[in-house]
Amino acid sequence: MAKKKIGRREFIKSAGTVGLGLGAAGLLGSSVKVRKATAAQTRSNPKTPIKLAAISFLTGAAASPFGIPGNNTYKMLADVINREGGILGRKIDLLSYDEAGGVDAQVKLCRKLVLDEKVDVILGYISSADCKAVLPLSDELGGLIMAYDCGTHVLMEGDKSPYKVPKYTLGFRTKAHLGIDNIGLAFMVKKYLPDIKTIAGINPDYAWGRDSWLIFETAMKKLMPHVKVVGTWWPPLFTTDFTAHISALMGAKPDIVHSALWGGDSVTFTKQAMGMGFFEKSKMAFSRGEPYPQEVGKDYPEEQLICCAGTHYFLYPPHDKWPLNKWFVEAYHKRYGKYPTYPCYHAYQAMYTYKHAVERAAALVGGWPTIEEIAEAAVGLSIQTPSGHLMIREDHNGIEDVLLGFSKKVPEFPFPILDPRRLEVFPAHMVNAPVGVRTVDWIQGWKV
Amino acid sequence: MWPIYILNGLYFAALIFLISLGLNIILGVMGILNLAHGSLYAIGAFMSAWMIVALGKGAPMFLIYPSLLSGVVLAAFFGLFMEYFLIRPMYKRALEYQLLITFGALLLLEDVIKMIWGGEAYYASRPFDVLGKIHILGNPYPAYFLLVMIMALIAGLLIWIFMYKTRIGVMLRAISLDREMATALGLNIHKMGTFAFVLGSALAGLAGALVVPTTPALLGFGMEPLILAFIVVVIGGLGSLKGALAGSLIVGQTRSIGIVLFPEIELALLFLIAAVILVAKPEGLFGR
The missing domain is CATH 3.40.50.2300 (Response regulator)
Structure with a gap:
């Protein structure tokens, strides 16, 4: 009789312990599936516009041959994407900013955009000096930054080989470096x-x-x-x-x-x-x-x-072999009267890396993704561009x-x-x- | 290539001479260090560039070269405006007020330039292109650079004749030598001051107009010439025309030859020379 009582108590105790343990594991572990299941149930699908900040040189020596073509491309592509329904039904609200003013001005602007304006993403920066100063802010402030043009190789490299990747969780360069x-x-x-x-x-x-x-x-x-x-x-x-x-x-x-x-x-x-x-x-x-x-x-x-x-x-x-380049060149030339140059192609890469990363992350989470989820989805992304293909590697650099x-x-x-x-x-x-x-x-x- | 390096130094000296001559006239006669002097240079450049671009690719040459003078006129006009509204109220105040006011004018004029001409670069290279190249000892050299040197020489000579051979010039020199005595003798200080300011601004505008066929007019590009003009004033001496000439030649040749022999420290070299002069002869080579 006593054995039976102990047996039942023991059983309930151990069942309870196992149950608690499973529950704790479920809560504490990388329960992405659990999170995803609950997330899918509570994930929002906003319809408000996406605040996309585009930063290029709009004044000064770098404006006419460089910053303005880049910015023009962002404008053109935002219109194209919006005409097609936006990204997951959300239209892009393109905010263009001037990269002039030096590193201090750009750091201030980045803080303002991430902390005050709460933009969804910054696609910016031509100058390597600006990138080096701003990209660390991506993790520090919790903002998604995709550097679209700067080239210095040391931006994402460590002090010696092999170095840990990625250098920044929320910072990317959507192109290959110099x-x-x-x-x-x-x-x-x-x-x-x-x-x-x-x-x-x-x-x-x-x-x-x-x-x-x-x-x-x-x-x-x-x-x-x-x-x-x-x-x-x-x-x-x-x-x-x-x-x-x-x-x-x-x-x-x-x-x-x-x-x-x-x-x-x-x-x-x-x-x-x-x-x-x-x-x-x-x-x-x-x-x-x-x-x-x-x-x-x-x-x-x-x-x-x-x-x-x-x-x-x-x-x-x-x-004749790559219709996407034909489309891009003709659309840009029709709108702006000049042939697109590499800042334009880089702007395309940044815009569409963001778009595809959002779409890929959204498919996984069942709703509008957080910036961490977008950043995770961007790694390994391989997209068609007017120039061929772009791949975003685990070091958050583009490979071309x-x-x-x-x-x-x-x-x-x-x-x-x-x-x-x-x-x-x-x-x-x-x-x-x-x-x-x-x-x-x-x-x-x-x-x- | 050494003849070319020397010629480059002279070309550069010619431009800096015009800017620092203007700065020195204003400094000598009015005792005002005009920090906005570089902005007047920029206004001269933008106006001339805009005029050449506006005249179009097919305009005849007899219109193109004189259109450079539009920069001189506009810079002089801005100088007049500045002197009347900003500098005149500050005459009796301490030096710090004058520096602040002219620095404020510098910032203001940068935005005025942006407002009028926008943020892009203006290229107006026709006056440079049409003159082509000449060959000096087997090396090609742009004829336009020689034109700039000749223009600077003529301007320098005219200013010298004006300062030493005309009545107004003598009055200006008198004021710069001893302001109080000049007032006591009945000279109209204010009118002379305005005249000197306008003349100095016109010279800055002329330098800007001459440089624009070779380099683009850009926001902020008046800063470097301003700093170089200050170095010339330090080396040559405050308020001295001879000093402006000597200082410009030293600065121009140092830059040209420094870039050939010591490319890593091209800018530092100039400041080094200025520092040496400040220590050895603080009033400058020809200063009082």
Whole structure:
């Protein structure tokens, strides 16, 4: 009799313990399924507009060739997406902001947008200096930030290889970094200009310029170790007078000059160099040269080595093979009277990474996702873009192939295009360091 | 290439000379350090650029070059406006008030430029393109740069003749040498001051107008010339025309040759020279 009593009590006790344990495990464990089940029941499906902040240079040297095309693309795509019903039925309320004013101003603006305005996402930043300052704010303030254009490779890299990824939970860069441009240039120089003996560099004196030259020099030392660097010049960003630099470059007599000058600096440099006879004796290797033949016009010199910051070019992929590029180029040209350039393609990538990440996260959670869920869904996302494909890796960087070519005048266009006979595309695995490996370490580990 | 480096230095010196000459005239006659001087340079540049762009690609050359003068006129006008409304009430106040007022004018003028001409860059390179290149000892060199040097030389000569050979010029120099005595002798300080301010502003506007065919007119691009003009004043001496010439030549050549020989420290080099002069001869090379 006593045994039976104990047996029942024991049974109830152990059943209770097991039950409590299961309940606790269910509550405490990564009960995503449980959370999802309850979430699905209580998840909201708001219909209010999505507050999307787009930040680009709208004034200053970088505006006309760069920030304004980027912002124009955001406007065009917001209209397209809204016409198609928005993202999960929510229209995009596009708020454009100016990236001018320096790093301090951008940090202040970011705080205001995340904390006061409570925007859903920030798609922004062209300047590497701004990105480096703002991206840490994504986790600090709890705001989703997708850097759409800045290029410095150190943004997401650690101090040594291997480094932990991702660096920021809520911070992304929806494009590949400057590694692809400068490694691609080195490959092109080796293939098409194997006889050169000397190189020089003229790069803006901040993270972007210094890092671009570092990667190019490291790759060149590996691929063509006999080539000598005859000089490097570092004009401040937004310099307006390159005349002394141009003369100094001409005096150093390099076979080719590397440059990561961008925006107005690139246009001003090219125009001044044209006027000073620079291109009679030297040629340039522009790591981000793709927009400038259109900006400078028909007098832009031929035979300049130009990289497209990815495979972003209005003529590539060819329109017969890749209808999305055809659509994008025609829609942009119709609305703005110019062909889209790489800031435009980058804006597309940022906008559609956000859209697809939201849609993917929403399918998993059954309603409008939180920013953490959107960030989780963005990793591993592979989307079609007008330039081909973009993949967002676990280090929160985009991974892309890279397109390079030489400028050539043709009768069909009022500015030089990239010579179709010497267009090269290097695949992503040749120009992007593997996850967790620093780009410099990766290059130095190559066997050539 | 050394002849080219020297010529670059002279081209740069020519522009800085015009800006610092204007600054020195205002400083010498009125004792006012005009922090908004760079903004007047920018106004000259924007106005000239806008005019050239507005005239269009097909406009004849006899219209294009004189249109650069529109920048000079507008800068002079803004100078007049500034002097009457901002500087004149501050004459008797301490130096700090004048610095604050002119700094405020600098910020104000930046926004005025943005309001009138927008935020984008203005390229107006036709006056530069049409003159083409000449060859100097086998090296190509833009003819437009030589034109700028000639214009700066002419302006410098005219100012020198004006200052030393005309009655008004003598009066201006008298005021700058001894203000009280000049007043006692019955010179109209206020009218002379206004004249000097307008003249100085016009020179800044001329520098802006001359630079715009080679470099784009951009928001904020008056800052660097302002700083360089201050360095010239430190090196050459406050209020001295000879000092403005000597200082500009030193600054121009240092920049040009510094970029060739010491590219990493191009900006630091100039400040270093200014620091040396401040320590060795604080009143500047030709200062009083």
